Amino acid sequence: MAKILIVDDMASMRKMVAFTLEGAGHTVVQAEDGDIALKIAREQSGFGLVITDVNMPNMDGITLTGELRKLPSLKFTPILLLTTEAGTDKKMEGKAAGATGWLVKPFDPDKLLMTIKKVLR
């Protein structure tokens, strides 16, 4: 089971994802925006996956992805972007910044769990 960092400014989404992942036995650390997430990523180690929303105040998910990739501990860690289907450009931007993949809203707990199987080692 992995330690997963989930970043979303919307508490409802963040908690839903956290609840689902915890229910599946993972350890979850939550962050409200990119700034906080980056701070957590610098202070803690052992993350097996990062799931981040794209649209966030302070630091958006794509900038965050770029920053996380600079940290040796997260260089090869999967990073998934939460996005909506309209955000094709964002997906590409996210990939360019180093994102592993994306999770398209709407998603339900099952889809979430299936998706992360693709990247969890």
Added chain:
Amino acid sequence: MAVDLDQFKQIFFEESFEGLETMETGLLGMTDGETNLDIVNDIFRAAHSIKGGSATFGFTAVASFTHVMEGLLDEMREGKRQADQTVINILLESVDEIRTLMTAYQNREDPDTDQAQLLQQKLEAIFGGSGNTAAAPEKESANKSEAAEENRLLGWHIEFTPHDNLLITGNDPALLLSELAYLGKMTMVMEDGALPPFTEMNPERCYLRWKIDLLGVNDEGTDAAQTEEAQIREIFEWVEDECDLVVKGIYPERKASDRRAGDRRQPGQLEDRRQSDRRTGPRRPDDKAPAAQPTTIRVDTNRIDALIDMVGELVITQSMLGQLGEDFDMSKLSRLKEGLEELERNSREIQDAVMKVRMQPISFAFNRFPRMVHDLSQKLGKKIRLELVGEDTEMDKTVMEKINDPLVHLVRNSLDHGLETPDKRIAKGKDEEGVVCLKAYHQGGSIVVEVSDDGNGLDRNKLFAKGVERGLIKETDVLTDEQIYMLLFAAGFSTAETLSDISGRGVGLDVVRRNIESLGGNVDVRSVLGEGTVFTIRLPLTLAVLDGQLLKVDGQTYVLPLNSIIESLQIDPNAISSLAGDAEVYQLRDAYIPMVSLSELFATGEEKPRGEEKHCALLVIVEWADKRIGLMVDDLLGQQQVVIKSLETNYERVPGLSGATILGDGTVSLILDISGIIEMSTRVREQAMNTRRATGKRNRVA
């Protein structure tokens, strides 16, 4: 895995309503023809979050509506469209519509989508042809949905050649390949021809390629023949640009069909019904009985942390006292006292901290007004600027919820009756733009909210005439300006000549006054004709607990709100003088303060012949709304915090009393309502004066 999403929906509703407010505030901050990118970004982000969340939580109507709205916002964000008044207005309407839809979902009702569809058409009309780009399905889904004729397809041949940078994005070929194995029986060949000599190898790069055949049934019973190309491509979706991928159907005659799968998603239909129905069951609004929405409150975590710290201290004190109790003897008395003092301090701190949890900035109540002023000024053809002052002033959430309606009423009044039309203002030499100001601040233990405008002001003569006409006063009455203005708050008093649909819908200022008074507050009005009007609402900071001074009158113990007390003094009989009527005043330094006997007011004492009733030893000077009176009391007891119990819920409303409480010894004590007492004593005085004037002789009023 079945997860009940309900528990997150309530949070989502709150977030969305906040988001809608952000959008509204942003839209109102935009000026015609200017696009402020920061604001547009804020609005876009709010709309986007609502869209994503509502789709996830199954609020389809909101999701598809925000989708169209988002398209328009996106154009603004990219500078393709300027924010003109038409666009701003339609976006404001859209915000309202989302709020309506969301409320319906919150109440577990089927949303009425007619209005949303109309509005959606309007949005699309503005949006023009370009609106379809965002709503159109992604290009890859068109490719993906190529499917083969079921009876001919046998399986799939896949060639997967990762680019050497694939690993850097956190993707892992092994995981992708193991995903493939779920789709059918898999055989594969790995080619390592591109592997460089060991010394030149970069471990962060990928040098391998795979050729895979999905053919036949795997261990889980999935037949590769039933697998669609889209499923395969989906696995490689994230690495599309980091690999070369070939996916070919395997047919007996090797002929790919170009027939398209029929289940392509419709544009705009965001919820994948098939999936959500299967997984979470159909969502019906009547799935669960409509329950009262729990009210929640958002609290700064620092406040909670402080509370937890204090509980920690309380536990320490408690265990200290517990130990002391184990083997107590009188030598430990001082330590017991210390412990009890500590306990008292702990509970007071906790109480303060708990109260703070309920405190919210008044901006929550003020936030609705920019929109209201915007809409109404257009409707009324007036130019109005709204000023908000002291939005950070905090007040109890319950109090705030209850002053909402009175505030709306007062602001509407100012807009409708107070402020003049631009031409009238210009004629009077005023700026054509009228100003309505909402101001909040703390004063003593109260919070004061002012609603002021620089409009017409109140016309004393007009009000007086109206008061006479309504039978509220007599033509012969001599009234101060203040008394005349207060007529506004009398039941059945309305000065507007015509009832507009903005204010004057039969609910008058008397209701405003009653609402405020039921909160233990009061309202008054000041005005200068031609220059403007100020309504001042004064409210207690909290409704639950009161710092009280206990006092005794006729053997009864009463609680007096501590913050209303200016000073207490021993009565010097020489300082008492009688004015005309029954009024006795006390000379305190330079001021004359009306004396009020609680004993007389509540008729609790024995009837005494005139001249003998001033036996009280103490005078407590209290103030409310800039008025001071002296309460005659027999004795002052201690001060303590009391928990307010409502008289109305347990008994009935009693003038002069704001509630009751239970004291430490278990006895019930009544809490004095200073504003009520001032009002009662004023009335008694006036009656006395009038009777005297009418009959020409001194009459005693009980």
